[in-house]
Amino acid sequence: MKQLIDLYKRHYSCEPKDVEELPGQGSNRKYFRLWGEDGSHVIGVIGTSRDENHAFIYLSRHFAKRQLPVPHIIAVSDDETRYLQTDLGTISLYDAIRGGREAGGRYNLHEQELLKKAIRELPNVQIRGARGLDWSNCYPQPEFDMDSVLFDLNYFKYCFLKATELDFHELKLEANFRMLARDLTSEPTESFLYRDFQARNIMVDKDGNPYFIDFQGGRKGPYYYDVASFLWQASAHYSFKLRRELVYEYYQSLSHYTEVPSVRHFAGRLALFVLFRTLQVLGAYGFRGYFERKKHFLDSIPPAIQNLRDILKMDPKIFPYPYLMDVLRRLTELPQFTVIDEPAISRADGLKTAVNDIYKGNPLDGPATFSKYDGKGPLVVHVYSFSYRKGIPEDKSGNGGGYVFDCRSTHNPGRYEPYKKLTGLDEPVIRFLEDDGEIIEFLKPVYQLADHHVERYIQRGFTSLMFCFGCTGGQHRSVYSAQHLAEHINHKYGIEVEITHREQGIHQILPAKDK
Template identity: 75%
Template sequence: MQKLTKLYADYKGEEPVEIEKLPGAGSNRQYYRFVDKDGGTIIGVVGTSRDENHAFIYLDNHFSMRKLPVPNVLAVSNDELRYLQTDLGNSSLFDAIKGGREADGRYNQKEQQLLVKTIRELPKIQIEGARELDWTNCYPQPEFDKEGVLFDLNYFKYCFLKATGLDFHELKLEANFRMFAKDLTSEDCDSFLYRDFQARNIMLDENDNPYFIDFQGGRKGPYYYDVASFLWQASAKYSFKLRRKLVYEYYNSLKNYVEVPSERHFVERLSLFVLFRTLQVLGAYGFRGYFERKKHFLDSIPPAMDNLRELLKLNPDIFPYPYMMDMLKKLTEMPMFSHIEEPAHSRADGYKITDSNVYVAHSQDGPATFSSYDAKGPLVVNVNSFSFRKGIPDDPSGNGGGYVFDCRSTHNPGRYEPYKKLTGLDEPVIRFLEDDGEILTFLDEVYKLADHHVMRYIQRGFTNLMFSFGCTGGQHRSVYSAQHLAEHIHEKFGIEVHVNHREQNIQQILLKK
């Protein structure tokens, strides 16, 4: 706080007469309102991630240069952990449309006009904002891609779907997820994907003109995503009629900036992203609600499930993923319990199983539907990362074969503040470890041992092998090592590899080639 106050004093040439700490948002950033002797105000920001701050500062300067409605960054500390920006006041779109939200989606004319004005401004930042933008400054990644989509879909699977207790075939679902991810990323779009476009991140000036904030997670990507994110936000409870009107307003506004696809194509593509966003938010609600026991997120699940039910009524040709859609249908048919009493580690907080019918394979499901793996098939390798403080991972196969490697002899990025909130999957940590080089020398020897062992297990017809990497917290070195060994084995031998970053609650399946 002292450093932020000094940044203010250096910029203004005087000390503030008052400092007000503002309510926290969803991130780790802290916001303060500085007041000068004339009553003028400036917002001061303290962040924990230099890379995230850098992304916001770069994007804000770029958008300001293109005369887009965003706050202006006024001063930045040398380490980019603190900065000052113009004060847009306290009036957000979220607060301005509170009445319609509390009236169960019955928005009055003024509230609807605010929504129309906002959605018509969205293409401006998406298209104008993308012009001459250097995407390498985006955080945590420059582009919406298949890997990011699969991460979010698996977040839904592990944090929501499994918590319901619904039985499903993981390989069949994974195959449909991959086809879904391919379709979502199939259309090239040179536009700015805001990613967190929601009413809380829209500020209104005295004339109710919208200003955009909190776009530091943006990247290159399809403009459909933000429309789906904004209009299908579960708690907003927009009616079908109002949504249709706002989609129409957005589509016509988009025409002012780019050549648009046909209405039918636009609506069908948008439907894909609505489904994706619905699964995305259910994953978040599941984690925050079922596991962290936060009531707000538990209360958000029923309206999100209502959104999902509405999507399932659309033309099934829009969603050519038979197994996934069959599973989602069964999910929506599971009656919710009215009260949650079981502890966070127990099964099925909110739903109970009502349908145990076996899904009949469909030719569109992909190769996993007809997988030869039945627990007696070819070699499957399990690769884990873990913290030694919490014990060595169990062997799920029961065979007890494999290796445990200790990564603690290598340089630990977790000792340094910029990396404490990141993992070995994040680019800054990867760069740190690879620039240092110790982890590469360590893995060279691991690869030699692993290659020989995998080859002999394949030759002998064994079905299971496990490699585990431990470090102090199971966050940086072990995660990096496990991920790279898994990808190395998968690339070299083409076999199925299961990756489990235990302390990060991240799982991945690299399917047999």
């Protein structure tokens, strides 16, 4: 720290007024915000790897010359273990889109526009940033090649696949790994591969413009990699529709910087990198989760496995690696990835709780008595929207279980003329509600409560659960809420959900998904 302050003094001819250590970024570098007497502030970095620091310093200076949106290097120590850079603020793209992420991937228009701005700017860094770049400064290697691909694929094999105890033939798998590595590196490229292009490494200013950080692991490589890394991030929960729109935005932007391949070729190549990136992150989750026991990475495994399931549904001709795909298919069918199960978490009172941590009987307890609804299954969830003027929907199941939520505390689009004849299923009403934001905050605790109840009902073998949403007319807010909760439950748990928008005369069944 003293040497970092000395570097600040040497550049500004005075000591910083205050120094604030910033949260760790999961690397060997430490970040500090240093404040001057005049209220100005810069970021100070202490890094133990000189080579990694050198890569960032070189790339930052090179990108700055090309007028790319990156932090500027202000001062560097002689040994390159410490440096000062411009402060890009406190809001990352990850923070800015938290609402949509926590709502299960339902991003409002503002959040979607932030994502589009970021993905549109990526080709600027990849193509213009590569011009005149001396690749020998990249760390730990100058180019994306067969060796780096095989390293990551074997990282997946040893840190994730073997930890699951799935049976597989090492030589057959290795042969398919080599085929995939050959295909991934088959196209010559002159672009900059960011490598860690994710929402946490993008800062946004007050106008929503993106600025890029943490590109020190970049190298010469194919631009598809960064698109896959960004859009198939497991925890982001991007919908198929939004992901497709963002891929289109990227493709259109790329065409302004370089000649682009046909849409079909682009889509096929991107699919290969989506597969590779998914295996790569599973390797990281396996090491950081299974071996280092870090909860965040354990929690990231189920959505990554779901990404893998989605990949397996693609046209098999895209992936000419039959043994690898068979192993991955068997991997997604393992019991630990098909049952509803979550790791134990610590409560504020220090007790351990978990979804499946249910009291196990002691012989001294005597025989238990059970509800007549236990053990029947499968669960069907009934979701209603209604108008309070016409009363709460009747429970026809006979068990009386469920919830009624009053949506009337949220902003009502029905008060405005353009929306009076529309419903909560129509895009203008959805946009109104999501841009306003009140309905998103209203539904957050509803999702949490519903998830817990659904999970317990599935465990107990109950057959029916009811959720009702009421508003003034049963047309806008209640319809939106009912539809979104129903789709959330069907998508997350794969069970049948019946939706009834009573006042609209709409009845819909979301069928159970094949196990």
